Structures are given as C-alpha cells and as structure tokens.
Amino acid sequence: MSIKWKTPKDPDEVLDYVVDYSSRMVPGDRIAAVLEVSVVEGSVHIDSYSxxxxxxxxxxxxxxxxxxxxxxxxxxxxxxxxxxxxVSVRIKSK
Structure with a gap:
C-alpha cells in the first residue's frame, strides 16, 4: 500500500512525518520492532525514527x-x- 504525505518538505527543513498503523492493526496489538526504514528513491535523508x-x-x-x-x-x-x-514525500521549496 502506497500513500503520500500531504505536507511537502522544503529541502532546507528537518521535519517529522508519521505513519499511523492503527487502522491496519488488530485491537490490542502493538508495534514490537521496526525492521526497515529506507529511502526507495531520491535524495531525502532519514535522520532518525521512533x-x-x-x-x-x-x-x-x-x-x-x-x-x-x-x-x-x-x-x-x-x-x-x-x-x-x-509513503512518498514531495520536495518543494517554500
């Protein structure tokens, strides 16, 4: 499943974006571990995640x-x- 974040990112900004799994999870289940966070294509950089x-x-x-x-x-x-x-993020100067 692929979606787009509505808020574009300026090349000079450092911003946080959220992936909400609640609609895809069984009630009571929780994220146990992150296996992968990777850029598929492009020059955006992943600084950190939690x-x-x-x-x-x-x-x-x-x-x-x-x-x-x-x-x-x-x-x-x-x-x-x-x-x-x-999830895709568009890069656009503000």
Missing amino acids: FTDNRLTVWLSAGEEGETCPILFRVTTEGGRLLGQT
Missing part, C-alpha cells in the same frame, strides 16, 4: 526540489504480524 504502540515517526532532512521520494517502512507487531508501508 515508534509508539501504533505509530512510527520519521525525521527527514535534505532532498532536491521537485523530487517525490518514496520511503519504505516495515514493522513487526507483538502479535506476529509483518506490516509494510510505502
């Missing part, structure tokens, strides 16, 4: 004007589920 019960937050920097950068996320849950998500 997670709570059902949300993963990633901090992004850099990127080139006009790019759309897909980022792949893979998590596992306490219930043994493997959830993958690709």
Whole structure:
C-alpha cells in the first residue's frame, strides 16, 4: 500500500512525518520492532525514527526540489504480524 504525505518538505527543513498503523492493526496489538526504514528513491535523508504502540515517526532532512521520494517502512507487531508501508514525500521549496 502506497500513500503520500500531504505536507511537502522544503529541502532546507528537518521535519517529522508519521505513519499511523492503527487502522491496519488488530485491537490490542502493538508495534514490537521496526525492521526497515529506507529511502526507495531520491535524495531525502532519514535522520532518525521512533515508534509508539501504533505509530512510527520519521525525521527527514535534505532532498532536491521537485523530487517525490518514496520511503519504505516495515514493522513487526507483538502479535506476529509483518506490516509494510510505502509513503512518498514531495520536495518543494517554500
């Protein structure tokens, strides 16, 4: 499943973006571990990431004007589920 974040990222900004897995998780299940956070294409940089019960937050920097950068996320849950998500962020100067 691939989605786009609505808020574009300026190349000079460092911003946080959230992937919310709550609609895809069984009630009571929680993220146990992050298996992968990687840029599929483009020059955006992943500075760091963290997670709570059902949300993963990633901090992004850099990127080139006009790019759309897909980022792949893979998590596992306490219930043994493997959830993958690709989310794209558009790079646009403000």
